[in-house]
Amino acid sequence: MxxxxxxxxxxxxxxxxxxxxxxxxxxxxxxxxxxxxxxxxxxxxxxxxxxxxxxxxxxxxxxxxxxxxxxxxxxxxxxxxxxxxxxxxxxxxxxxxxxxxxxxxxxxxxxxxxxxxxxxxxxxxxxASVVLVYDSEKIKDDITSYNDLLDSKYKGEIILLDDQRVVIGMALMALGYDMNDTDSDHLEEAKDWLLKLKENVKAFDSDSPKTFMISKETSIGVIWNAEAALAMEENKNLKVVYPSEGFSVSxxxxxxxxxxxxxxxxxxxxxxxxxxxxxxxxxxxxxxxxxxxxxxxxxxxxxxxxxxxxxSDLMFSTGSFVENIGDKIELYDKVWAEIK
Amino acid sequence: MQRHRHLKNLFIFLVFLFLYLPIITLIVFSFNTSPLNILFEGFTLEWYGKLFSNTTLLEALKNTIIVSVVSTGISTFIGTLAAIGLQKYNFVGKNFINKLLYVPVVIPEIVLGISLLSVYTLLKLNLGLGTLIVSHIAFSIPFVIISVRTVLNSMNLQIEEAAHDLGANDFKTLTNVIIPEIMPGIISGATLAFTLSLDDVIISYFTAGPGSNTLPLQIYAMIKTGITPDVNALTTLMILVIITVLIISSLIQVRKMKKEYAR
Amino acid sequence: MKNKSKFLYLSPVVIYAIVLILFPILYILFLSFQTNDNYGGIIYSLTLNNYIKIFDIVYLRVLFKSASIAFITTVICILISYPFCIFISEKKPNVQKILITLVMVPFLTNSLIRTYGWIVLLRKEGVFNSILQSLNICDGPISFMYNNLGVFIGLVYTLLPFMILPVYSSVSKIDKKVLEASEDLGANAYHTFTKVIIPQTLPGIFNGSLMVFIPAIGMFFIADLLGGGKIMLVGNLIKNQFLVSRNWPFGAAISIFLIVITFLLVKLYKKSGGNMDDLGGF
CATH class of the missing domain: 3.40.190.10 (Periplasmic binding protein-like II)
Structure with a gap:
């Protein structure tokens, strides 16, 4: 003792x-x-x-x-x-x-x-900006928008950020709304859109989504620009897209x-x-x-x-920022719990 | 009963394969020249050298050892006293305290983790090694008490009385009679506390602060952001240490048994 | 004199039990009746809203999914442990000792490292898929992880010893003579198994189930790492309330809910004749 x-x-x-x-x-x-x-x-x-x-x-x-x-x-x-x-x-x-x-x-x-x-x-x-990146060796189509990602042939091919504002914001933009929309009907639509997309989603990861793209675990990513850039250094077939519906920046x-x-x-x-x-x-x-x-x-x-x-600075200025939405965050929380 | 011996052995083998596969994989890859952990490309000891220059990892290892050793020491001390005291004495609310002691054993770790975090926040404590050690003590003590109590229950109570009759005071009785008798329980309780503390992820996740990253937390962060093979090397070394300790302790046991047999 | 040593023995544990167990839980209980101010702060109030929120269909689904994953994990653990322990108990005592120690060895190493080992094995370009590809067994890679399968592998792997140890200890207590007596009395193997072996090992199975089921609900890191962040278990939900959505009162309410469920399961365990000390004494 x-x-x-x-x-x-x-x-x-x-x-x-x-x-x-x-x-x-x-x-x-x-x-x-x-x-x-x-x-x-x-x-x-x-x-x-x-x-x-x-x-x-x-x-x-x-x-x-x-x-x-x-x-x-x-x-x-x-x-x-x-x-x-x-x-x-x-x-x-x-x-x-x-x-x-x-x-x-x-x-x-x-x-x-x-x-x-x-x-x-x-x-x-x-x-930073959130970009869409895809492996042109595996994906033969031209992807230009978020809605393209709903195609059922991309099952299990997508990696998204594990970030509720960015992901729900993406769904809202894909539906033609503002990425900070707090209208409950619009969020309902966004939820349905995401549930459809989820069929194609392999994983949600914010820490190192590049790993999924480098190891070819997934062939499409909606990820931070730096992660995309790092993945592109390892895999030359990756192509970057700034989707037509808009993209988020920070x-x-x-x-x-x-x-x-x-x-x-x-x-x-x-x-x-x-x-x-x-x-x-x-x-x-x-x-x-x-x-x-x-x-x-x-x-x-x-x-x-x-x-x-x-x-470019010009391109950056066309992106949208995440904004504070006060207690409406609860609606986002619920959508998030539902799609996970 | 011997009919399906081979099938039974095969089943046992498969379960062991399941248990050891991930570890064997990591050991093999710790000697791999490619850092990607995908295919074995060639033999190297490079990662073992790199390990000793990875200050972040080494610091996490140091923190883990500090937290485990200190929390094990304190919980073994309190737990042993408590087990003896709870058996010896009666007091108001004893039943309630006894029930409380099972709480950390049965509730999900995450619940204990967030309750402790909330209390630290309430008390405005600095999160760091201190809170980490306290949290580890919080979940270890009951395990020590249970291990010691198991041995105490099977102990011959007359020994203590005999010691008293022979003129030993309370303290002497404790150190010279009771403690040696319940040593196996204390050791197994301490071992259990040490292992639990060494490997704790969930409670540490909530109660660590700046500068108190532990090895499990560091590895969690590394798995998420990209692990380097020096972690494999560290694992291999740790397994080596564990196996050495196990072999030594079983050798000691064998020798002890032989001695007793000789008597 | 007597009182002084009584005080020395007992005061540390009483202080410990009150400060580090009772108080935190009472505080969480208190928090669960407060209102969240959306900035991570707390508005003092007395409301049941957080509990009502648990019964929202969205969160009920999370609870249900968690419970079913934990349940299936428990069943798989029983299905592996039970025959394993019986086969082991047929070996010589020394061999038994060595084998049970060997079960423990992997669990003395870091659990995250072992989880990482599984990632190396299971991922798309991982060891399993590379072997399958090189042997031409299947054309495309198989998804072993980032789905439910991955979560099950991770949970079963991490929690298996918590089933094996109690089951083994109850199996090894079965008196061989009872088995012989049963055979002498003309019972066939099937009857001996269902009428003698199973009832005698039931406490061990209950014990193991409790030690597997409850942690399985809370292990957020397995779901994070092997489920690809797609599978939300109660553990992840609580973690998110505390670290992401900053709604501590709701997180506290879910925790209290878990404590109640745990309490009920423990009651059930005790009713079936389980000993509390067996839960913590591996």
Whole structure:
């Protein structure tokens, strides 16, 4: 018994030591977003330990942020509509831009959106779109719209994101409605549309849908542009489509939670990421739409020539954003529970 | 009874094949040159080297070991005392406490996980190694109590009285008489708590915070975003450790039995 | 003196039971009567709406599907474990010991890793399909996972030892002499099995069923990984309420509902003569 107590004491002391490791920054970020290498480089350069946790949807980010004690996280990366919600809920604080030397690197086209018009609380990190991608070796038809996917010959061939707003939004767009429609009849139609589509769906996955396309588990995907681009590097037969009915886009942002304990380190991290060459490493590893002007100079041809990753500013502006719909989210929840 | 011996052995073999197939697969692929885990392309030890530079994975392993060892230690201590105390003494509400102790054993893990998460949120506790350890203690203690109690029930109660009669005080009786007698129960309870803690996904999923990623959580994230073969290498090493421990413990048992037999 | 040591023995466990078991459950019960404010917050109120919502056809379907998947998993586990344990119990005692230890070994390794092992085997370009293709057994790849089959394989695999161990312990307790007596009295193998063996091993089967059925309802990660996120079980539903839809009161209500079901199943188990301590003592 004494030995056990001794062991416990030693362990507690040991864990105490590793915990008190002076400088840390607690980051809550999307899974598959910043390569390990960038984090390690930051740790080496500044001597700050990065505690990295991940989420796979904006809702999960909100849940984690609001259920954890204030001060648990120092930096988060929510998308547009979630920024708006977090400002309303008083979860994030104003960014002191004077702390950031690399501020001017940000592409001004991606500032001043309605969700945070003066960018008081958020700064764009990168932008994403949801694209349709298919394997032209297996799918001989020309797919141009979401409705094409209902064809029964694509049984078990489709991978969708595990994201209720994006998927239900896609159904609404396919039916000619707005992707943020909250009319219960329209949602009913969307549900039926999705139930029909589900016959063809192999899986819902937000974390790594590219794996399904690379391993040829599926031949059609409606997935994040970076995932599509990565899949295209492995499988040259993949074709990208921006569907005729519309597509959803999002801008992911840096945001600092209220009560962040290591706020200076969070600023250091943001500034580090905003460096042209650092962002280049991130963008090349996870080829989303780059919103850093400095980085644009370093990007490889592979990135620039890929239609999925390098979507033009003009094209991006035709996409629709997910918007906050208040308590109507319950209707979406129900549709989601029903189609799953 | 011997009629269908071959068929019966075949059935046993098939069940074992089912149990071991995924593990054998991972062990084989840990030596594969291709990182894709699809076809075996050639032999390499590369992944074993890579494993030791994968800091994320190693840190998760460290956290897992800390959480398991600390929570096992504390729950074994509390659980053993509790099992003895609950057998020895009567008190108001004993029945109720006894019933409560079964709750973590029978309710779905997810329910315990979200209840603990809600309480941590209510109390505004920082999610991290601390909450993780407390949560693991929460589900381990009943298993320790049950294991110890099983041995206690079969123990000869007169031993304790005899010790008292011979002038041993309570503490001496506990450490010199009771504990050695119930050691098998304590060990099996601790082993059970340790294994449960080592492999817990569901409760950790809800109660971990920044910087307290455990191995199961890390692997869950990796399966979703793309696993690298160094995870296979880690699994192979862990299985090696388990088998070594098992062999050593059974050797000790055999030696003990031989000794007793010699007596 | 007596009271002091009584206090030392019992206070930790009493504090533990109240703080880490009773209080969390009472708090969840409290939460289940509150209203969700759509931002993940809670509006204090006293409402039954969350319970009424469970009986919405959409959520009832999830419950029903979950229960049937858990039930089928339990039945498959019985069908595998029962003959397995009987065949093993016919071996020599030493061999029995080794075989039962061998059953446990895989379960000492990480359960997610083993699930990943199944993914490697089952996926479209996985080991099984590659073998089937190279042997020309079938022309197209077979979908082993991202469907119900995958979920069943995962659940049965993960929960099988929880059936094997209690069933084995009840099978090994059967007195061989009783079997001989039954044969001497002229009972044929079939009668011996139904009249002697089954009744004696029933508590073990009940025990195993409880230890398989209940976890099977809550194992969201198996459905996530092997079902391709297409199959929503109660576990996934609760997880979503807490981590995605941020409707904690509804999640709490479903949890209370699960606790009640568990409680009823345990009552049934005790009524059939099961011992509570057997549930936790593998």
């Amino acid at each position: 004494k030995k056990i107590i001794l062991c416990i004491t030693i362990l507690l002391i040991l864990t105490g030591c590793t915990q008190d490791n002076n400088e840390v920054v607690n980051i809550l970020n999307w899974s598959s977003y910043i390569p390990d290498e960038v984090i390690r480089d930051f740790e080496k350069e500044y001597g700050i330990k990065v505690n990295y946790s991940t989420y796979s949807s904006n809702e999960e980010c909100l849940a984690k942020l609001s259920s954890a004690k204030e001060g648990t996280y120092d930096l988060v990366f929510p998308s547009d509509y979630m920024i708006e919600l977090m400002i309303k809920r008083n979860l994030i604080q104003k960014i002191d831009k004077s702390n950031l030397d690399n501020l001017e690197n940000i592409n001004y086209n991606y500032l001043s959106y309605n969700y945070d018009y003066y960018n008081d609380y958020s700064l764009p990190f990168l932008a 801008i992911d942002n840096f945001a600092i939670p209220k009560g962040a304990k290591n706020i200076d380190n969070a600023y250091l991290f943001i500034d580090y990421i905003l460096e042209g060459e650092v962002m280049q490493k991130i963008i090349e590893a996870y080829p989303y739409k780059n919103v850093n002007l400095e980085t644009q100079n370093y990007l490889s041809d592979t990135y620039l020539n890929n239609d999925a990753s390098n979507i």
